[in-house]
Amino acid sequence: MERVLATDAALDLIATLARENGPILFHQSGGCCDGSSPMCYPESDFMTGDSDVRLGEIGGAPFFMxxxxFDYWKHTQLIIDVVPGKGGMFSLENGRGVRFLTRSRVFADDEVGQLSPI
Incomplete structure (x- = not known):
């Protein structure tokens, strides 16, 4: 059971961004500057630490929050999508007329037992 998934549209954009920028990663924004958008950065531009949780990978890019x-979202599966709009101020998709969007669903009871520990 995956904690984070991506739609085909998101996977296509991730592949484009990785081709253009090299290795990338995602960090789910906590709402400061860019609401609650998943933010995409070159791996070399974003430092993760002990206060971050790695949820998995989408399109080969690690996904953190x-x-x-995570304490609030641990019972939900995140589905990363792409929709029309302006990307996050510092996110790599900014200026393309689209942005990443996090959708979510609550795990069913039987799915919770299938999750890998964080």
Whole structure:
């Protein structure tokens, strides 16, 4: 059972961004500057630490969120999609007329037991 998935549209954009920028990663924004958007960065531009949780990978890119935010989201599967709009101010998709969007669903009871520990 995966904690984070991506739609085909998101996977296509991730592949484009990785071709253009090299290795990338995602960090789920906590709402400061860019709401609650998943932010995409070159791996070399974003430092993760003990306060971050790695949820998995989408399109070969690691996906993180803060440990405190994960406490609220740990019972949900994140589905990363692409929709029309302006990307996050510092996110790599900015200026393309689209942005990443996090959708979510609550895990069913039987799915919770299938999750890998964080």
């Amino acid at each position: 803060s440990r405190s935010q």
